[in-house]
Amino acid sequence: MASSADAERGGEEGDGAAISVVEWQGWGTSSPVTATVMEVIEDIKALARDSDAPMTFGGLGGKLKGTFKDQEDKKHRSVYESICDSENKMQFFSARQIACRLLGNRGHLCGKCWLAMEDCMCSRLVKCSLWCSIKFWLYMHPKDFLRQNNTGKLLWQIFGIQSAALCLFGIREHEDIMWSAFRDSGKGMVWFVYPNQNSSPMSVEDLFSSGPFTGLESQKMDFGEKPLNFVLIDGTWSNSSAMHRRLKERWALTWGEEHLPCISLSTLGASVMHKLRPQPSWDRACTAAAAAGILWELHLVPRLSIYGLDKQAEAVENALDVLLDALVQRRLRKGRSITRKERHNNCI
Numbered sequence: 268m269a270s271s272a273d274a275e276r277g278g279e280e281g282d283g284a285a286i287s288v289v290e291w292q293g294w295g296t297s298s299p300v301t302a303t304v305m306e307v308i309e310d311i312k313a314l315a316r317d318s319d320a321p322m323t324f325g326g327l328g329g330k331l332k333g334t335f336k337d338q339e340d341k342k343h344r345s346v347y348e349s350i351c352d353s354e355n356k357m358q359f360f361s362a363r364q365i366a367c368r369l370l371g372n373r374g375h376l377c378g379k380c381w382l383a384m385e386d387c388m389c390s391r392l393v394k395c396s397l398w399c400s401i402k403f404w405l406y407m408h409p410k411d412f413l414r415q416n417n418t419g420k421l422l423w424q425i426f427g428i429q430s431a432a433l434c435l436f437g438i439r440e441h442e443d444i445m446w447s448a449f450r451d452s453g454k455g456m457v458w459f460v461y462p463n464q465n466s467s468p469m470s471v472e473d474l475f476s477s478g479p480f481t482g483l484e485s486q487k488m489d490f491g492e493k494p495l496n497f498v499l500i501d502g503t504w505s506n507s508s509a510m511h512r513r514l515k516e517r518w519a520l521t522w523g524e525e526h527l528p529c530i531s532l533s534t535l536g537a538s539v540m541h542k543l544r545p546q547p548s549w550d551r552a553c554t555a556a557a558a559a560g561i562l563w564e565l566h567l568v569p570r571l572s573i574y575g576l577d578k579q580a581e582a583v584e585n586a587l588d589v590l591l592d593a594l595v596q597r598r599l600r601k602g603r604s605i606t607r608k609e610r611h612n613n614c615i
């Protein structure tokens with residue numbers, strides 16, 4: 268039988284070595300290896316050396332299994348409880364989630380597309396340059412990290428990590444890099460894409476018709492060195508409120524303002540997309556589809572129509588099709604049904 272992601276895996280494939288910078292950055296980040304994640308990995312490895320139970324992983328999340336899992340759970344729970352500071356507790360939680368995913372998936376998942384090696388879709392993806400005056404940030408919950416059906420990862424696969432950067436929630440090094448970039452770009456240049464949080468969020472059209480970029484002439488649309496930053500919150504619905512809260516707190520600390528500047532996708536962009544794709548495979552709420560929606564709407568701003576944003580939006584939609592196909596093929600190969608519910612779950 269072919270190797271299966273659902274079968275248990277021993278920890279031999281890579282647990283003997285620490286996570287190197289090359290390996291860490293191979294998963295989609297430009298940051299140095301984060302200290303908290305390294306500490307948790309060292310702790311798990313030390314526990315494995317002292318334990319009689321083998322370190323095994325299984326399933327698509329690369330979760331620990333068996334007796335060793337119980338031992339590890341117990342140990343980490345006691346560490347967690349011993350931390351008094353809520354910020355440190357949160358950072359520890361994130362680091363542990365990420366450390367376990369890294370250990371459980373190394374050697375098994377493709378580092379680029381986060382699919383099992385046998386399902387790797389990298390060769391089918393078409394890369395594209397994103398307009399240099401915008402930048403996406405994928406603010407990702409640790410539970411979404413290395414998830415096969417995560418769609419945020421597609422953005423840096425297509426546009427590269429300089430144009431679409433990963434920022435893991437609760438990982439200090441990542442968050443510092445992101446906020447430092449925001450400070451550098453300036454307050455009016457950072458927009459959070461997060462539906463249903465703001466009573467009257469701006470639309471992309473508002474940004475250019477009545478918002479901060481109203482007076483800009485086409486020759487000035489190049490924002491120079493400072494890109495317009497769009498932050499996409501990449502987590503399940505239940506995790507996203509904590510992520511939103513954390514962003515809001517840091518925004519208030521940075522700029523002394525209570526409200527995050529949010530933008531929402533308008534129905535105008537949706538109708539354009541609908542015309543091109545009468546049967547969209549993905550919900551617009553999924554992260555990559557939201558990015559495509561923003562690009563479509565930017566493209567509809569007359570002054571921005573010369574930057575090829577429609578082609579960039581299409582590149583994202585094509586990548587979504589490739590991912591959906593890879594996930595469907597995997598299920599078919601494993602003899603599982605492709606129900607509507609499964610498809611829908613892919614959109615979260």
Ligand SMILES: [Zn+2]
Pocket residue numbers: 377378379380381382387388389390
């Ligand atoms: Zn791949």
